[in-house]
Amino acid sequence: MKAAVYEGEGKIVLTQRPVPSLQEDTDAIVRVTLTTICSSDIHIKHGAVPRAVPGTIVGHEFVGIVEQTGSAVKKVKPGDRVAVNVETFCGTCFYCKQGYVNNCTDRQGGWALGCRIDGGQAEYARIPFADNGLTKIPDSVTDEQALFTGDLLSTGYWAAKIGEITPGDTVAVLGAGPAGLCTMMCARLYSPGKIIAVDTDSRRLQTARENGLADVLLNPGDMTGEELETAVKQESHGRGADAVFEVAGGEDTFQTAWKIARPNAVVAVVAMYEEDQTLPLPRMYGKNLIFKTGGVDGSECGRIMELIQAGMLNTECLITHRTTLDNLMEAYDIFENKKEGVIKIAVTV
Ligand SMILES: [Zn+2]
Ligand SMILES: [Zn+2]
Numbered sequence: 001m002k003a004a005v006y007e008g009e010g011k012i013v014l015t016q017r018p019v020p021s022l023q024e025d026t027d028a029i030v031r032v033t034l035t036t037i038c039s040s041d042i043h044i045k046h047g048a049v050p051r052a053v054p055g056t057i058v059g060h061e062f063v064g065i066v067e068q069t070g071s072a073v074k075k076v077k078p079g080d081r082v083a084v085n086v087e088t089f090c091g092t093c094f095y096c097k098q099g100y101v102n103n104c105t106d107r108q109g110g111w112a113l114g115c116r117i118d119g120g121q122a123e124y125a126r127i128p129f130a131d132n133g134l135t136k137i138p139d140s141v142t143d144e145q146a147l148f149t150g151d152l153l154s155t156g157y158w159a160a161k162i163g164e165i166t167p168g169d170t171v172a173v174l175g176a177g178p179a180g181l182c183t184m185m186c187a188r189l190y191s192p193g194k195i196i197a198v199d200t201d202s203r204r205l206q207t208a209r210e211n212g213l214a215d216v217l218l219n220p221g222d223m224t225g226e227e228l229e230t231a232v233k234q235e236s237h238g239r240g241a242d243a244v245f246e247v248a249g250g251e252d253t254f255q256t257a258w259k260i261a262r263p264n265a266v267v268a269v270v271a272m273y274e275e276d277q278t279l280p281l282p283r284m285y286g287k288n289l290i291f292k293t294g295g296v297d298g299s300e301c302g303r304i305m306e307l308i309q310a311g312m313l314n315t316e317c318l319i320t321h322r323t324t325l326d327n328l329m330e331a332y333d334i335f336e337n338k339k340e341g342v343i344k345i346a347v348t349v
Pocket of ligand 1: 038039041152
C-alpha cells in the first residue's frame with residue numbers, strides 16, 4: 001500500500017509498505033478514506049519531536065472504514081465509518097482512569113500514532129485499543145466534517161476545558177491557524193463575552209471572523225507589543241484577558257501570552273514549540289498566573305462527534321485544499337510553507 005514514512009533527517013517520503021495486520025485482540029484495521037497533514041507532522045519532519053521514530057508511517061488525523069477487528073473489540077465492527085483518535089490508550093491505567101489519556105502508561109499509549117507506531121497517511125492503519133480510539137461517524141456527518149475529531153477538535157475541546165472559561169469572560173487566542181480556530185470554536189461552547197483572535201496573518205484572522213469564531217481581531221504585525229497589550233486591555237475592562245490560549249508557537253508568542261493575561265488568569269499553552277521557552281519570573285511576579293501546558297487528552301471524541309452532528313462544531317471552514325494521497329508530497333510543500341492561504345488539506349485516499 002501507499003504510505004508516507006518519516007525517514008529521519010528532515011525527510012518524509014511517499015513509499016510502499018505492507019498492509020498492516022491485527023497484532024492484538026484489541027486492535028482494528030481501518031481502511032483510510034480521508035486523511036490530513038498536521039503541524040505536528042512538520043515538527044516530526046524537522047526532527048523536533050523526540051518521540052518520533054524514523055521508519056514510522058506518519059499521520060494521526062484521519063477517518064476511514066473498519067476493515068477488520070480483533071476478538072476483544074466490542075464497540076466497532078467491520079463496515080463502520082469511524083474517526084480515529086490521535087491518542088491510543090488502554091483505558092485502565094492510573095492516568096487513563098482520570099481521563100489523562102495522553103499519559104497512558106501502556107507501551108502503545110498516549111500520542112503514538114504516526115510517530116512511534118504506524119499512522120494514517122496511508123491506505124490502511126492498525127489501531128491499538130480500537131474500542132477507545134475509534135468513534136463511529138453518524139450517517140448525517142460527512143468524512144470532511146468528522147476529519148478533525150480525533151486531533152484538532154480534541155485539542156480545541158481539551159484546551160477550552162482547561163482554560164476554565166466562565167460565561168462573559170474575555171478569551172484571547174494567539175494563533176488563528178487550524179488549532180487556534182478549533183480552540184476558538186470550542187471556547188464558544190462556554191459562552192465567553194468576547195473572543196479575541198491574535199495572528200500576524202490577516203487572512204486567517206478574517207477566516208476567524210467570517211465563521212463567527214472571533215469577535216475582535218488583532219494583528220501584532222500592525223502594532224508594537226505594548227500596543228497589543230493595551231488593545232487587549234481595552235477589550236477586557238482594562239484588565240487583560242481572563243483566559244489566554246497560546247496556540248501559535250511562534251518566537252515570542254509565549255511572552256505575549258502571559259503579558260496579555262490579567263492577574264490570576266489561566267494561560268493555556270497548547271502550541272508545540274521547536275525551541276525552549278523562558279519564564280521571566282521576576283517580571284511576572286505578582287501576576288499570579290496559572291500556566292497549563294499541552295499535550296491534548298483526547299478523551300472526548302464521542303462528545304465532540306455529538307456536537308458535530310448537532311451543528312455546534314463545524315470545521316468545514318478549515319479545509320482550504322483538497323487532494324489525493326498520490327499528491328501528498330505536494331500537499332506537504334503547500335502546508336509546510338503556508339502557500340496559497342492554506343489552513344488544512346483534506347487528502348482522499
Ligand atoms: Zn496533530
Ligand atoms: Zn492507559
